[in-house]
Amino acid sequence: xxxxxxxxxxxxxxxxxxxxxxxxxxxxxxxxxxxxxxxxxxxxxxxxxxxxxxxxxxxxxxxxxxxxxxxxxxxxxxxxxxxxxxxxxxxxxxxxxxxxxxxxxxxxxxxxxxxxxxxxxxxxxxxxxxxxxxxxxxxxxxxxxxxxxxxxxxxxxxxxxxxxxxxxxxxxxxxxxxxxxxxxxxxxxxxxxxxxxxxxxxxxxxxxxxxxxxxxxxxxxxxxxxxxxxxxxxxxxxxxxxxxxxxxxxxxxxxxxxxxxxxxxxxxxxxxxxxxxxxxxxxxxxxxxxxxxxxxxxxxxxxxxxxxxxxxxxxxxxxxxxxxxxxxxxxxxxxxxxxxxxx
Ligand SMILES: [Zn+2]
Numbered sequence: 001x002x003x004x005x006x007x008x009x010x011x012x013x014x015x016x017x018x019x020x021x022x023x024x025x026x027x028x029x030x031x032x033x034x035x036x037x038x039x040x041x042x043x044x045x046x047x048x049x050x051x052x053x054x055x056x057x058x059x060x061x062x063x064x065x066x067x068x069x070x071x072x073x074x075x076x077x078x079x080x081x082x083x084x085x086x087x088x089x090x091x092x093x094x095x096x097x098x099x100x101x102x103x104x105x106x107x108x109x110x111x112x113x114x115x116x117x118x119x120x121x122x123x124x125x126x127x128x129x130x131x132x133x134x135x136x137x138x139x140x141x142x143x144x145x146x147x148x149x150x151x152x153x154x155x156x157x158x159x160x161x162x163x164x165x166x167x168x169x170x171x172x173x174x175x176x177x178x179x180x181x182x183x184x185x186x187x188x189x190x191x192x193x194x195x196x197x198x199x200x201x202x203x204x205x206x207x208x209x210x211x212x213x214x215x216x217x218x219x220x221x222x223x224x225x226x227x228x229x230x231x232x233x234x235x236x237x238x239x240x241x242x243x244x245x246x247x248x249x250x251x252x253x254x255x256x257x258x259x260x261x262x263x264x265x266x267x268x269x270x271x272x273x274x275x276x277x278x279x280x281x282x283x284x285x286x287x288x289x290x291x292x293x294x295x296x297x298x299x300x301x302x303x304x305x306x307x308x309x310x311x312x313x314x315x316x317x318x319x320x321x322x323x324x325x326x327x328x329x330x331x332x333x334x335x336x337x338x339x340x341x342x343x
Pocket of ligand 1: 299300301302303304315316317318321
């Protein structure tokens with residue numbers, strides 16, 4: 001139900017980002033080509049193949065795109081992953097959306113005068129993109145999403161994601177913003193201490209930063225929340241700026257004020273911005289209130305990102321994760337019964 005004043009002024013209504021769906025182009029295949037040592041993915045399609053998916057219910061929202069891109073990078077950057085990252089990227093693009101020139105390719109493919117012979121060469125030429133660019137665009141999006149998620153969880157009293165934010169990836173390491181809190185306060189922090197022996201002992205115990213970086217399970221020795229202001233500023237500084245313009249939502253046909261997009265990364269950054277703007281002012285200690293529907297969450301079992309559909313959802317829809325959730329619920333239930341019986 002439309003509520004004047006309230007709905008019009010909320011960010012969601014003005015930006016409409018989470019629900020914003022975009023018209024996109026999808027190529028069935030990509031060919032790999034090298035130019036001056038740079039790997040290029042070149043889209044290919046035949047006359048009988050559709051570039052535009054006319055079924056509105058298969059269109060991705062910004063949130064879905066963000067989740068899908070994060071899971072792609074998580075898989076590519078996993079040190080245990082043996083697959084060729086170029087194949088993984090091409091596969092993602094042909095099953096989701098072409099990553100660059102989002103608007104202009106759609107306009108070409110949707111042009112009233114479109115015919116394969118006169119348009120296809122231009123479309124395939126414009127669609128060529130460099131694998132390095134894709135990886136350079138994808139990595140910060142993923143790491144920033146993880147940082148945002150870790151910070152949210154930390155505020156809620158769960159420090160697991162913050163402790164594991166830094167990791168050594170196959171191509172790129174996680175952000176190390178929380179690592180310094182894993183080792184003991186330095187001497188400067190303890191100037192008021194007049195116990196020299198205790199200070200020397202503490203210094204001897206404080207291991208090097210690098211030692212701690214490799215140990216994701218290390219407990220925090222200082223609470224990172226003491227620097228919450230700084231951590232928030234750092235998080236916000238990682239976001240790009242957006243050029244805004246009026247757009248028509250592909251699914252609802254409503255006109256929205258939204259980001260001008262060139263790539264899927266613009267779309268995903270924009271969706272993430274909305275998530276951060278939604279979550280940031282909420283310091284209510286109700287553990288369910290921060291998770292507004294549509295907030296990307298990391299599954300407690302497999303770690304993949306998913307879009308939350310209810311306030312209590314902590315696991316993705318993968319059957320093995322749902323089975324894990326049920327096992328844990330049953331264990332908790334047995335534990336509660338045991339405690340009740342003892343009382
Ligand atoms: Zn899962």
